[in-house]
Amino acid sequence: MMNAKKLLILTGPQGSGNHLFSRILSMHPAVQGWTALKEEYWVPSDEEPFAEYWVHPGRLDEQVFAEARYFLANVSCPFFYDGTRYLPRIREVADRAASFGINVEIAIVVRDQNINAVQQQRVGGQVTLGMAQDYYYAHLMNSPHAVHFIDYEAFFLHKLHYLRWLARVLDFPIAWESADVMRFIEQDANRKYVAAIEENWLDATIRAGRRPFSERSS
Numbered sequence: 001m002m003n004a005k006k007l008l009i010l011t012g013p014q015g016s017g018n019h020l021f022s023r024i025l026s027m028h029p030a031v032q033g034w035t036a037l038k039e040e041y042w043v044p045s046d047e048e049p050f051a052e053y054w055v056h057p058g059r060l061d062e063q064v065f066a067e068a069r070y071f072l073a074n075v076s077c078p079f080f081y082d083g084t085r086y087l088p089r090i091r092e093v094a095d096r097a098a099s100f101g102i103n104v105e106i107a108i109v110v111r112d113q114n115i116n117a118v119q120q121q122r123v124g125g126q127v128t129l130g131m132a133q134d135y136y137y138a139h140l141m142n143s144p145h146a147v148h149f150i151d152y153e154a155f156f157l158h159k160l161h162y163l164r165w166l167a168r169v170l171d172f173p174i175a176w177e178s179a180d181v182m183r184f185i186e187q188d189a190n191r192k193y194v195a196a197i198e199e200n201w202l203d204a205t206i207r208a209g210r211r212p213f214s215e216r217s218s
Helices: 018-026 051-055 090-099 113-124 129-140 152-158 160-170 189-193 203-208
Strands: 006-013 070-077 079-081 084-086 103-110 146-151
Touching (some): 006 018, 006 129, 018 103, 018 152, 051 070, 051 079, 070 090, 070 129, 090 103, 090 129, 113 129, 146 152, 146 160
Parallel strands (some): 103 146
Antiparallel strands (some): 079 084
C-alpha cells in the first residue's frame, strides 16, 4: 500500500484543539481537508466535509476519494450534528474507507485534562472527556488502523519544529514552513486558564536542593 491513497482521521475530546489541527493539516496543497478553516477561525463541526458520515457511515462513497491522494477528516468526540449530540462512528468510517483501498490512520488530539474539563463545562455545561476516552478505548485502540496522539502543548511549545516531526511520524504532508500555518494563532489558548500561585509546599525544598553541598543541612 506504499502508493495507496491516505485518509487521516483527526479526532479529540471536545475542546482539545481539533479546529486548530484541522486548519494546520489542511494547509498543504496535496491534502484535501477542511477548506473553510483556511479562511475562518471557527466553523460549526457539522459543516466539516465528512460530517454526515460520522452519523451515517454507509453514505461514504468511493468517489469521495477521487480527486486527491491525501485526505483529512475531523470530528470531536462527542460532536453536534444538526443540533443533536452524537458519538461519532469513527471506526465504521475508517473501516468503510479501508474497504475502498484507502490507507486509514487515526490521530487523537491530546490537551491537558484539567483545561479540557473546564472548557467543556464552560461551553457545553457538561464534562464529556470520559465519553471520548471510553469510545477511543473500546473502538479505536483495538482496530486495525494505526492510532497516533497529537500533543496540543507540544505544538505551542515547539511550533514548526513539532510540525516537521509530526509530518514524519504521520507520513502525511504538513506545510510546516508556510506562514499560513500560524494564521489565527496569536498565543497559546491555554494561557487564559492558567493563574500563578504565590507559593507551593515543595518550593522551599527545591530551592534548598539548588544550593552548594556545603550549604545544605543534613
